[in-house]
Amino acid sequence: MKEKQKQKQSIATLADLLMQTFQLDPGSLELLIDDSYEAAGIWGPTKVILEALSKRKAASDVNLLAFLARVVNGGATRRKLERSLKKGGLCPVSGRGKLRELLDRHDSSLKSEVVTKPTKSPSATPIHDILDLKDLSGGLGEIPKVIDRLGRVNKAAQTVDIELNSFTYAATLAIIAEWLLANGLTNAYNFCNLEDDMQRYLGRMQFDDALRQSKILIKPDEEDWAIGLTRINKDLSTEQVSSKIVDIISTFVATDKNDESALSVLISEMIENVHRHAKTPVDGYAVAQLYPEKLKLAITLVDAGIGVRGSFEEGTPSVEIDKLNDDADFLIESTNLYSTSKNQKNSGHTGYGLYILSELVAKNRGTFLLTSGTATIIGYQKRDKVTFDRYTHSKWNGTIISIILDLNNSLPINEVYAGMPLMPGYEEDDLFVD
Amino acid sequence: MKKMTYSSTKLDLLELAGTASLLTRDQGKSIREKVEMLISDYEIVVLDLTNIEALSPSFTDELFAILRGNLGDSFSIKIKIVCPKVTWRRLIHSVMAHRKSI
Numbered sequence: 001m002k003e004k005q006k007q008k009q010s011i012a013t014l015a016d017l018l019m020q021t022f023q024l025d026p027g028s029l030e031l032l033i034d035d036s037y038e039a040a041g042i043w044g045p046t047k048v049i050l051e052a053l054s055k056r057k058a059a060s061d062v063n064l065l066a067f068l069a070r071v072v073n074g075g076a077t078r079r080k081l082e083r084s085l086k087k088g089g090l091c092p093v094s095g096r097g098k099l100r101e102l103l104d105r106h107d108s109s110l111k112s113e114v115v116t117k118p119t120k121s122p123s124a125t126p127i128h129d130i131l132d133l134k135d136l137s138g139g140l141g142e143i144p145k146v147i148d149r150l151g152r153v154n155k156a157a158q159t160v161d162i163e164l165n166s167f168t169y170a171a172t173l174a175i176i177a178e179w180l181l182a183n184g185l186t187n188a189y190n191f192c193n194l195e196d197d198m199q200r201y202l203g204r205m206q207f208d209d210a211l212r213q214s215k216i217l218i219k220p221d222e223e224d225w226a227i228g229l230t231r232i233n234k235d236l237s238t239e240q241v242s243s244k245i246v247d248i249i250s251t252f253v254a255t256d257k258n259d260e261s262a263l264s265v266l267i268s269e270m271i272e273n274v275h276r277h278a279k280t281p282v283d284g285y286a287v288a289q290l291y292p293e294k295l296k297l298a299i300t301l302v303d304a305g306i307g308v309r310g311s312f313e314e315g316t317p318s319v320e321i322d323k324l325n326d327d328a329d330f331l332i333e334s335t336n337l338y339s340t341s342k343n344q345k346n347s348g349h350t351g352y353g354l355y356i357l358s359e360l361v362a363k364n365r366g367t368f369l370l371t372s373g374t375a376t377i378i379g380y381q382k383r384d385k386v387t388f389d390r391y392t393h394s395k396w397n398g399t400i401i402s403i404i405l406d407l408n409n410s411l412p413i414n415e416v417y418a419g420m421p422l423m424p425g426y427e428e429d430d431l432f433v434d
Numbered sequence: 435m436k437k438m439t440y441s442s443t444k445l446d447l448l449e450l451a452g453t454a455s456l457l458t459r460d461q462g463k464s465i466r467e468k469v470e471m472l473i474s475d476y477e478i479v480v481l482d483l484t485n486i487e488a489l490s491p492s493f494t495d496e497l498f499a500i501l502r503g504n505l506g507d508s509f510s511i512k513i514k515i516v517c518p519k520v521t522w523r524r525l526i527h528s529v530m531a532h533r534k535s536i
């Protein structure tokens with residue numbers, strides 16, 4: 001995994017250099033890389049790529065860029081890269097100085113990194129697999145199945161065909177996107193046999209854009225009453241995402257100020273969970289979808305971080321984790337206030353996010369899903385108590401949080417706050433003034 | 435030379451944050467740092483939540499609870515809060531009580 005991350009980091013660094021040196025925008029760079037993939041297969045032999053690129057009539061710089069990104073992706077050394085370029089005649093005299101400068105900068109930025117070699121012989125046919133999600137029925141209940149299917153995809157797969165039906169849930173798209181991103185397959189997937197409406201839906205949800213651009217703006221889709229796949233990283237502020245989601249909801253549904261405030265708190269705590277707790281080396285994804293006929297709002301956040309169990313094991317939790325039997329136990333425990341946070345005096349992590357989420361969603365008579373490791377729990381209010389259904393599945397390296405809110409009901413965050421405990425004997429009545 | 439201190443100042447958190455939604459730890463940290471810069475100039479600093487519309491536990495922890503930890507015993511003398519919402523008072527109390535206990 002570490003090697004993969006290094007490789008991805010290497011590609012990202014190189015992509016930045018390429019864009020800067022050749023003044024390309026991210027979209028153009030991605031198109032060039034796509035073209036070379038399409039011509040030769042993602043792990044195709046160098047010779048095939050050279051031939052394919054040589055046939056192109058585009059400027060040599062264009063070929064060079066695509067090839068360079070491809071070779072680094074495949075784990076080339078600088079020597080091999082230079083030799084291949086020279087042999088393929090892809091680097092004109094005028095471009096060599098530029099290339100050398102580029103490589104020097106690339107090398108110095110990767111000083112300590114080991115560029116990995118592909119695990120399979122480059123002459124082998126790319127390993128291919130299919131992610132079959134045609135039988136899904138939509139809703140939160142499909143998520144454990146999706147994770148199981150992802151777990152069944154050949155781990156060595158270099159290209160993946162994805163089959164979806166028209167009921168595919170927005171959260172599922174976010175999960176697939178995160179999986180592709182975390183496994184370095186952002187340029188190696190293909191949706192197959194899609195019906196027209198699903199094809200349009202993928203476009204509206206910005207699936208391709210969200211995978212291929214590390215920085216995207218949130219684009220609320222008024223037709224679909226949705227916020228398409230939105231990358232969550234440090235460049236996109238929590239306030240920006242939460243305010244956009246609240247804005248779109250309040251555009252279509254008459255919400256009162258209290259509910260808007262509660263929604264802001266809920267979404268921001270979910271996103272903070274990704275920023276602070278996930279410690280993810282890979283961006284996360286958020287997606288939100290409004291279902292106007294049912295007056296439901298679904299919000300999903302996905303990350304590929306250390307996961308819930310990892311958060312417990314990394315800190316000094318207030319519970320004895322030896323007594324937690326499986327990943328589902330960890331998930332349920334994480335919804336208790338302060339469960340993960342004992343003795344973390346200097347940490348910003350105090351375990352509010354999942355507690356607020358579970359309490360608030362349950363009081364709204366909504367549903368929430370939490371996935372991490374080999375377990376998923378789906379929680380809801382039953383006879384004034386939060387009840388959990390448990391599911392087991394293939395391992396998800398990270399965390400998935402998905403909620404469905406009932407917009408017929410309020411979001412009583414003040415009730416949640418009013419129920420928060422005080423430490424025995426703790427009073428500070430002089431603190432507040434009028 | 436003895437530094438001149440003023441009796442008190444009231445800080446409108448809406449003005450200080452530039453938004454009525456106080457949600458993130460980054461926001462809380464930024465405001466806490468501003469308060470800590472002012473604290474030696476005043477005997478009392480009043481933090482006014484009157485114009486705030488949304489307050490999250492993470493923000494509350496980052497501003498109030500960590501400020502309390504940093505200031506120690508002088509916190510209860512130097513910091514006052516205007517908070518018209520009773521449930522937010524409970525939130526602030528609860529969050530501060532928890533951080534005090536760890």
